[in-house]
Amino acid sequence: MIMADGAGRDQAARRLDYRLQMGMLVTLIVLEILLIGGGLTYLHIRLGGVIESQLYRIHVAHREIFLLIWEEALPVLVVMLAVNLMGLLAADRIWVKYARLVLGRFTVLTNQVADLDLRVVPDTPGVHGALDQLLACRHEERERLLAIRRLLSGVEELSEEALAGRLHEMIALLPRSGGELEDRCV
Numbered sequence: 001m002i003m004a005d006g007a008g009r010d011q012a013a014r015r016l017d018y019r020l021q022m023g024m025l026v027t028l029i030v031l032e033i034l035l036i037g038g039g040l041t042y043l044h045i046r047l048g049g050v051i052e053s054q055l056y057r058i059h060v061a062h063r064e065i066f067l068l069i070w071e072e073a074l075p076v077l078v079v080m081l082a083v084n085l086m087g088l089l090a091a092d093r094i095w096v097k098y099a100r101l102v103l104g105r106f107t108v109l110t111n112q113v114a115d116l117d118l119r120v121v122p123d124t125p126g127v128h129g130a131l132d133q134l135l136a137c138r139h140e141e142r143e144r145l146l147a148i149r150r151l152l153s154g155v156e157e158l159s160e161e162a163l164a165g166r167l168h169e170m171i172a173l174l175p176r177s178g179g180e181l182e183d184r185c186v
């Protein structure tokens with residue numbers, strides 16, 4: 001559905017962006033919880049073994065306990081770092097794909113408007129508020145230009161008085177200033 005008056009467009013765009021961002025954020029939080037839980041479980045098991053092996057070696061020369069703990073913790077940190085980097089790369093790819101979808105469609109539509117190609121295009125509601133707004137503007141402009149075309153048809157047969165009335169109707173349909181179209185559509 002195209003909304004010509006702009007009501008709800010910004011809210012719809014925020015909802016869509018929010019839904020995508022919230023999904024990625026929830027996924028990241030769940031991933032972090034799983035990583036931390038798995039890392040702590042691994043460390044609990046491995047450090048229990050380190051402590052057990054060192055418990056009865058009080059009088060024997062042994063490696064420093066801190067180094068043993070660090071050797072066990074380092075793989076956990078490396079795995080957490082690697083998984084986080086992969087998660088960030090995946091989120092980046094998802095966001096770039098979404099942005100390219102919106103901007104690609106937006107670019108095509110704005111190029112068509114620049115070429116005064118206002119043919120009917122299939123609606124893509126809900127992709128992004130900016131696209132909905134551009135489609136609504138195109139629809140309004142198409143209807144305005146079609147109304148002017150209808151008013152122009154048959155002007156040859158009109159009397160001067162009827163022609164003057166028709167001319168006033170057409171003038172009412174024209175933008176008041178050069179920036180009116182941008183103000184309405186942006």
